[in-house]
Amino acid sequence: MENNFSVQTENLGRIYKIRDAKKGDAKQLTALNDVNISIKAGELFGLLGPNGAGKTTLIKILTTLLSPTSGSARVAGFDVHQEPNQVRTRINMVSGGESSGYGLLTVRENLWMFAQFYGIPTKEANARIKKLLEIVGLADRANMRSADLSTGLRQKMNIVRGFLTDPEILFLDEPTLGLDVSASRDVHAFVRTWMTDNPARTLLLTTHYMAEADELCDRVAIINKGKVLACDTPEHLKKDLQHEAIFSIDVECNHSIELEKFKTISGLNNIRIHAENGTKNIEVFMKADEAIAGVITELTEQEARIMSLQKRQPTLEDVFVELVGKRMEEVEDADAPASE
Numbered sequence: 559m560e561n562n563f564s565v566q567t568e569n570l571g572r573i574y575k576i577r578d579a580k581k582g583d584a585k586q587l588t589a590l591n592d593v594n595i596s597i598k599a600g601e602l603f604g605l606l607g608p609n610g611a612g613k614t615t616l617i618k619i620l621t622t623l624l625s626p627t628s629g630s631a632r633v634a635g636f637d638v639h640q641e642p643n644q645v646r647t648r649i650n651m652v653s654g655g656e657s658s659g660y661g662l663l664t665v666r667e668n669l670w671m672f673a674q675f676y677g678i679p680t681k682e683a684n685a686r687i688k689k690l691l692e693i694v695g696l697a698d699r700a701n702m703r704s705a706d707l708s709t710g711l712r713q714k715m716n717i718v719r720g721f722l723t724d725p726e727i728l729f730l731d732e733p734t735l736g737l738d739v740s741a742s743r744d745v746h747a748f749v750r751t752w753m754t755d756n757p758a759r760t761l762l763l764t765t766h767y768m769a770e771a772d773e774l775c776d777r778v779a780i781i782n783k784g785k786v787l788a789c790d791t792p793e794h795l796k797k798d799l800q801h802e803a804i805f806s807i808d809v810e811c812n813h814s815i816e817l818e819k820f821k822t823i824s825g826l827n828n829i830r831i832h833a834e835n836g837t838k839n840i841e842v843f844m845k846a847d848e849a850i851a852g853v854i855t856e857l858t859e860q861e862a863r864i865m866s867l868q869k870r871q872p873t874l875e876d877v878f879v880e881l882v883g884k885r886m887e888e889v890e891d892a893d894a895p896a897s898e
Contacts, residue, residue, distance in 0.1 A: 564760035565597040570629035589615040591784040600757045604775030605764040608889045612784040613764040617731045621651045649727045652720035654735030661705030676723045690718045710741040727760045768874040787881045799872035807840040811862040825849030
């Protein structure tokens with residue numbers, strides 16, 4: 559491995575052994591499979607994938623909370639398995655949805671306590687806490703018990719905790735999970751400002767929100783079922799799909815649309831429907847704009863009323879579908895455990 563990367567993995571793998579309580583036998587679950595990523599200092603790197611893709615497992619290995627089954631990983635130049643203490647002094651981590659801290663303590667007291675864990679002098683800690691709370695809009699809640707905070711405000715406190723130590727490398731694992739649009743926007747602005755203030759800082763963000771990865775990240779690695787399927791800038795990932803013309807069509811139709819009949823349309827590469835009943839959204843991928851005429855004709859023959867039609871640019875969602883064959887929501891639904 560080279561030393562000029564903040565984070566680097568080489569054929570990294572992690573296998574969990576899960577024991578069936580009823581049968582008594584054990585089976586293996588591959589969470590990571592030969593993961594190779596390299597993140598340069600100063601980069602805001604995104605790991606994009608559905609729930610269960612292996613993102614959190616990778617973060618836990620990189621933050622020394624979990625040992626790899628195979629391969630190796632280095633953070634800030636140190637091996638996460640052999641030199642964990644060297645890694646820990648240079649990093650911090652925030653996970654979305656976690657309820658860290660003590661509910662009886664105020665926001666300020668919780669943050670001061672965490673600062674002491676990292677050996678930050680009280681005067682310096684108080685100055686950082688004051689500044690960071692103002693940035694995220696929590697200054698007026700500094701003396702409120704953390705147990706009384708809403709989910710969004712508590713997550714903002716967790717975000718402050720991550721940035722409080724001014725780490726060399728920061729790991730944000732689904733930081734906006736469960737947050738409303740306004741709170742997510744505040745977190746995004748904070749992240750961008752923190753990165754801009756010091757170009758040497760490195761941040762690894764995991765998310766399953768396409769727009770978040772597209773908006774924030776310098777580069778994105780798309781991961782599914784423990785494998786990295788692609789890694790590049792969002793622009794380059796989307797550019798690979800720009801050889802296609804993409805149209806989004808909203809139609810009103812009370813019966814199922816027969817996709818088989820569209821396959822005979824010349825120039826049509828793919829067609830997807832995102833709703834089952836009533837109003838449907840149809841996405842059409844074609845070699846050239848002219849093929850849309852055949853699609854409109856077929857929709858009319860199937861008695862589908864066209865409500866709107868617009869041409870759009872490729873998105874990271876399109877890249878994911880191209881790589882996996884399904885939308886991220888469909889992958890998550892398919893992997894979700896069946897209800898009893």
